[in-house]
Every structure is written in C-alpha cells, then in structure tokens.
Amino acid sequence: MTKTVKVNHETQILKLATLSRLLLLTLTILWRALLSPYDTSASLNPDCLADPGAPQHSRNNPISSAIENGVVWDSVYFVRIAQCGYEYEQSFAFLPLLPLCIRLLSHTVLAPLVSVFGYRAVLALSGYVVSNVAFLLAAVYFYRLSVMILKDPEVALRASILFCFNPASIFYSSIYSESLYALFSVGGLYYLMSGANNIAVICLAVSSCARSNGVVNAGYFCFQTMYWAYDALFVKKRGYLAMQILICGALRCVCIFIPFIAFQVYGYHNLCLGRSPEEMRPWCRARIPLLYNFIQSHYWGVGFLKYFQLKQLPNFLLASPILSLALCSIIYYVTAQPKLVYLLGFQAFKEGKDFAPVPFPLETVPQSNSASATIPEKPSSKTGNQNFRQRKQIHREGNPAVLPLEYGSSVNSGYLSVYVLPFILQLSFMVATAFFVMHVQVATRFLSASPSLYWFASYLMVSPGTGKRWGYLIWAYCTGYILLGSLLFSNFYPFT
Template sequence: MVLHPPPHQHEQFILKSALYSRLLVLSLTITWRILASPYDSSAPLNLPCLTANHTLASALENGIVWDSVYFVRIAQCGGYEYEQTYAFLPLLPISISFLSRFLSPIFAPFVGHRAVLAFSGYLICNVAFVFAALYLYRDPEIALRATILFCFNPASIFYSSIYSESLYALLSFAGLYYFVKGGNNLASLFFALSGCARSNGVLNAGYLCFQTMHRAYNAMFQQKRTALALGTVIAGALRSVFVFAPFVAFQAYGYYNMCKGRLPDELRPWCKARVPLLYNYIQSHYWPENFFSLGFRTSIEEKSSGVVFLSDDFYRSKKAGNVDKSSVKAKENSNLTKRKKVTEGAVGEVHMAEPATRPGYFSACVLPFVLHLAFMAATAFFVMHVQVATRFLSSSPPVYWFSSYIMAHPTKYHRWGYVIWAYSAAYIFLGSLLFSNFYPFT
C-alpha cells in the first residue's frame, strides 16, 4: 500500500513551489537586466510629469516592457487614450490602479507614481499566480505533478511580469474548480471576470454550454421531463450570457468613446461596420494575425517553441479523445439504469457528469476540458502568432494534466518526462533573458 502525504502538506508544498518559482523568475529577470543590454532602450523613458530619479524606481520602471507598457499606461491615465490600447482588457489596469492608491501615499514621494504602478502590477500578477497554482491542485499524485509543472511552465516569465496571464489563470482555475464542484453561479462569476482579464475568457462559457446540453439531454430523454429540460436550457443560457456580458460591455464602452459623437469623416472603419467589434479590428490592424501565422514566421526559436507546444496540445487532445470514446460508451451503459431511477430534482441538483468507468484524466468527465484545449490549440495554430500561442495555451489545465500523466508512467513514455522538464527550464532561462531586455520572445 502506498501512503500519500495529507492534502494540507501537498498544499504547503505547492505554495512553496509557486513562491520559489516566482522568486526564481524574478531573480533571473533582474540578473539578466543588469548583465545584458536591452535591444529596445525605451523602457526607462519616463513621462514628463515624473521627475523621480531613484535607483529603485529605475529598476521597477525598466521592467515595464512589451505589453506591460500598455497596462501601466492605462492604469496611470485612468482610461484608454488611443485606439490600440483597447486590445488590453480592463481588469488588470483597474486592479493596478486600485492597489496603487493605497501604496502611493507611502512610496510615491520616494520612487514616483509610475514605479508604484509597476510594483502594484508585479505584486498582483505574482500573488495571483500563487493562488492560481493552489486552485489548480485539488487531488494527490498526478494533480500535484501537474501543479508543479504549472509553477515552472515555459511561459513563466509572463506570469511574473505585468501581464494578464496570472489573473486570467487564477479566475479560470477558480471558475473550473467551482464548476466541477457544482457551484455554477460562482463558476459563472469567475468565468465572467476572466473575460475582463483576457478576451479568451469568453470561451469558458463553453463549459457551461457543455454542461447544459448534458443536463438537458438527461432531463428530456432519460427522465422524460420537458419542463426540467427547458429550465436547464434557460439557466445555462443565462449563465453563458453572463460570462459574455463583461467583454460585450467593454466593446460597447470602446464604441461609445471612439465613435459616438464623431463626424462621418472622422469615424474609424470599424465604427461603420454592421457589427462594430473594436477588439477584432485592433488585432487585425495593429497586430495582424493571419491564417497559418505560424507558417510564415522565420525565427527558428519561434518556430521550434510553437511547434513543440502546439503539437503537444494536439497529441493530448487526440489521446484523450480516443480514450473518451470508449469511456463515454461505458459510462452511458453503466449510468442508464441510474438515470431511470431519477424521478425528481432541480436544475442545480443534476451533476455535470456521473463518474466514468475509467477514472482520472482519461475519464469522460475530462471531455469538455479536452474540447476547450483542442479549440484553443486550433485557434493558436491557424490564426495566431507564435509569440502569443505559448502563453495563450499555458493556462489550460489539460496541458499539465497529461504532461503529469506522461511523467507518472516513465516506463511507458520512456524519457518524455525529462524532455518536458528540459523544455520548461530552457524557456524559463531564455524568457528571463530575452523578454526582460526587450528582445522578441514567445
């Protein structure tokens, strides 16, 4: 009999691993920033209103690179000044601005307001990462390995920078946790908030749609209760609309600021569209993402990272999908008699899925997670630049679940565990060097 440490010890280990991984990434970032010369020297440039010339302030502001510039600028100005800034959703800037209001009276006189904003952003993102790791872990063994893999994932540099990845991961993992536990209202709330952090947060509504279809089918064809099926569909639709609402509201906010009250000659092209979607226009106009963007990249580093990550995701989706077919069939046969016994129950009392015949991450219960990952991987492969693909997919739990499964069976998958760790370590090392010095990095 194998004895496992109690869950609280695992959680303490995960907490330490998450903290140590963030300290490692931040230490590497600071070290490389000191030793290497930045490719783009614009990071230390201050706005005219900032006159503080403190060493600590310079160190903090030098870390405001790439998309961090936009997040800090939005928080600093209290809104969106230019069209392209609407590509960055408001949750992180709002959080930075809110926290900086408490820190500014203490630290701003010494380091300046922009440095306080930078510190607030770093604090929020790294703390959010730690809590995201705790939410990802809820079972022993494979889940423990999966969470440790998340702590040291290839996109780690983005989770320790002023990027929205950490907030998105925290809110998505929290939503998934409550979703699996049956707390659909809390899950919907966290999914909606994830849509305030990143646009792909709206895809989390897919979990609710999958659950709704499953429950409606069960109510209609197994229980023969049309009213229950209709109530299930209505409840699921309302929750899905709730998840989409923040993103739609942000698009309406952008339309009001950029299009409302303008003369026809001053209107931007997207304002005149039948469905004026600001986000889609910005992505295509300022950051063109074309069909098969991966294939037209010329950087060896970019291609290798994207191919490894995307092929890994497609393999996992296919592997889980093949197993799910037999699992679903066995599940339906074993649960048919159970469903016939159900004669009463409310919408909220019908679970997402009955336990499948095969337990663990190859059960039928994992199907919505695999479908979500497959859709994200296909989107990343066909219409997304490799610079975005790695971090875009790094917040998907199945990536770590199936990597953990591979590492838990070394005799079956030979040395793939070493390859996974080597890949992650290499990208943590490269990311801290290239990203912090304004060099292109995935």
C-alpha cells in the same frame, strides 16, 4: 484523500509557487544586470493626454529606475492604461482587469510609496504584486481542480508542480494578464466542478475581463447545460425542467460574455459616438462594430492563415513544443476514448453507467461511488494481468507515449475519464486558434493555463518504460524556456 494530505500538498504547492516566482525575479534581475536591453525606451513616459498635470514618475533613486526599466512589451500598455486610461485605439486590445487592479493597489496599499519612488514606479510595482500574488492563488486552485478531476493526489501534485514551473512562467511574474486569467479561469472551473455554479459564473466572467479568450470558458456551461437538459428530458422525462435548464445555462453563458461585450461598447462610445462620418474609423461603420477584432487585425496582422509566411518559420519552431504537447494530449485522449469523444460523453447514459452528468458537482457523487471519488480503484487480478500484457505488447512495439493503463481507463477517474472531455474540447479549439489565426509564438502563454496539458504531462512522466525519458524532456523544456524567457523578455528581445 484525507484532509491532512490535501493540506500538506497545498502547502507544498504554495511554497513551490513562491519559490518559482523568486527564481524568476532573481533571473530577471541577473539578466538585466549582465546585458543591455535591446530597446531602451521603457523609461519613456509622456504626459497623459487627458490630464497633462497628472502625477508622473521620479527617477531620483536606482530602485525607481530599476522598477521602471522592467516595464517592457505589453507591460507598457497595462501601466499606461492604469495611469492615463484608454487614450489610443490600439490600447483597447488590453482588457481592463489588470489595469484596474494596478490602479486600485497603487492608490491604496502602496500609495505611501509614491513620494519615495514616484507614481509610475509604484504603478509598475503594483503590477508585479498583482501578477505574482494571483499566480500563487492560481497554483492552489489548480491543485484542487486537478485532485477533483483526476482523483489521484500524487498525479495532481505532479501536474501542479509543472504548472508552477511552466514554460510561460516569465509572463506570470511580469505585468501581464496571464496570472489573473489563470486565477479566475482555473478557480471558476474548480467551483463549477464543485457545484457552486453562481460563484463559477462570477469567476469565469471576471476571467473575460482579463483576457479575451475568457469568453471561451462559456463552453463549459454549454457542456453542463447539454448534459443536464438531456438528463431532464430523456432520463427523467421532464420537459419543463429541461427548458428551465436550457434558459438558465444560456443566461450563465451570457453573463460570461457580458464583460467583454461591455468593454466593446465602452470602446464604441469613446471612439465612435459624436464623430462625423469622415472622422469615424472603419470598424465604427461595420454592421457589428467589434473594436477588438479590428485592432488585432489592423495593428498586429492577426487573422486566419495570415501568419503562414516563410519568414515566420522561427516563430513556428518556438511554439512547436507546446503545440506538440497539446496535440499529443488531444490525440491520445481521442484514440483511447473514441466512443466517448464521438458521443460527447453520452456513452454513460446510453450504457447505463452509474455516474452523474458532466460537469457535475463532484463533491456530491453518490455514496456508492465514494471510493472512486478519492483514489482510483485497484484493478482486479484479471484486469491487472490484461493491462500488464497490453503494456508489455506496446513496449515491445516501441510506442513511447503510452500512459499507464491503470491510470484512468474508466469513465470515473484519471486522464481518460469523461470529466476531462470538456477540457480536451476547449484545448482543441484553442490549439486551432493559436496555430491558424494568432501569432503562433504566443501559443506558449496562450495555452499555458490549460489544465489538461499538465495532467497529460504528469501521466506521461511516469509512463512504463519511457517515463523517465519523457520526464527529463519535459523538465528540460520548462527549464529552457524559463531561462530563455527571462533572458529575452526582460531585455526587450522578442520571445513570445
């Protein structure tokens, strides 16, 4: 792909990401104007416990009121933490990156607006700015990562457009941590696959300051370390180098865990130390005092199979589209590349393939592979005829979910490439967690930052015979959830 095409595509993605945010903002304002909120407590703002004299909000103008009325659901916690710090035990369920960004912006760039709109309104406005700007940057990084993995700019562009209008879009435009998490997780993966491991470690560590599932990103470094250690020990026959790689990989994984662990230590210091045994909360006396797990279980009833109740059936239905798409993407990859999955990608070593371990700095693929590093190779006449016959046979058998076989049937490019394998493994873990452990309706936004979902949907939309039908269905799903989400969420009705 030429540099001009890449710049043009990135510009297009940036414009579409901006358009999608403006669309969400317009819909939110429209629904709030037309409907009355289910819960009218959004404007309540009691004094901070630690500092009752801290600056409060002002409701002397309609703009200030409109901004503050938009602080709903988890946004209440993020704004409150930015204003007053961590006052209550349950507030420690919300990690500090977004509140820190909100506080920093409200005390610097947006500080002059405090005298006009009031402190709380400026905090809320800062939250909106942080989330929406982070989303724009995340969309650009998503495109760059997609091009690097799939090696097809058109497929990457289509997947990135889907990301810009994803079904959880309302959360990426609200005072939620999804945008910051997407920025640092997708950005970190881009740098990881580019070979910039130190930058990748920093980005992925910061992602674990935004959302707790950021620690799962350490799995990518585990995958990388596994490959590099295998290459050093069994291919290069250098045991000392393999040991160095293992130690370095372990340290990088620890770095990604450190922010989350440090936050748990901070909670333990604030809520447990200096208290008598009678005053201590149950988690303080645990062998491993994990505040986050206790809060999720005690206040929100999160736990293995705890959500499997008949009354929660509507929530399972609400999450069924994203879970179905995720399961289809996983099943398709596993059934198309069973040997690759079973051997965790070591098939390349065992068969002597000419490609580098994964994840690998893809920008430095050997010159012999330079052609395949940009655009997938055109299949030979024999291969093309064989693929045509296979597609024709599958179409005759009525399989609606087949992807074009020329799209990534090799280990070096496309959705079925070995480079997608770690993304599939991570998505599998997150799907299982969302379905069996979490409040299942949260799956829509929990899985929305998973790149492989959009890669699969992008290929599915151009699948032979039924691609247009799948395209309509996918876009109808995204459109429906954007409209439904902006309507329900903005008026304090349950959504996800």
